[in-house]
Amino acid sequence: MPVMPVIFETSDCELTALLQGEIDHHTAAELREEIDRAVDILKPEVLVLDFSRVGFMDSSGIGLIMGRFQNVRSYGGSLRVANPPPTVARMMRLAGMGRLGVL
């Protein structure tokens, strides 16, 4: 079974989650758990979700981003989306994520 891996990196007050593979409802469940676990422990000031290695994403990915956004905001942190490939960026635009200031 394909797994959706995520690699974490920390620097200063940032936690970067490098997402890899395809994001759909199936893979988002596991990603959510992994990211929330790391965030709960580290409480980073900025959570960076790096999409450079994401080859496919449907609207489950938007749900994933929004859920993490609320999560970090609940303790005063912020979220930033980094390096979305064109198709992922299109999905984010459709979701109106530009207005959130996370892009």
Next chain:
Amino acid sequence: MRGKVIPQNEMKLVIPSRSANESFARAAVAAFMAQLDPTVEEMTDIKTAVSEAVTNCIVHAYRDTIGKIWIEAGIYDDGRIVVQIKDKGCGIPDVAQARQPLFTTGGSERAGLGFAVMESFTDRMTVRSAVGKGTTVTLEKRVAQRYRHDG
């Protein structure tokens, strides 16, 4: 009805509503669609729309159970692909409301954007649904054919 137009090729797929099948379903439709010689972007559009429809069967139609999902696709001489995704799940009480962007009954991890994505990534989307009977979503897209196949 487009009844008299016969597809150049067609396929049918029946899968249980397990979330691991989301990637299989969109990849299968994309592989079938390759016969139309679509661009990568056109392929991604259909993959994304199919992923949304299949996910809705898994997450909403058969929320607490596993049911069957029927996927039928046809490609036509004029470069159209038509994909139908059908479930016999709970049905949608108010389709117009469900199609509104951001509307969801799925809780905080759902964006409520599935129908908006299907609509914007295809040329046409229709939804037929009856409470207690199930839902059928039909997606249609014409790909710009760069050259025509002879066979």
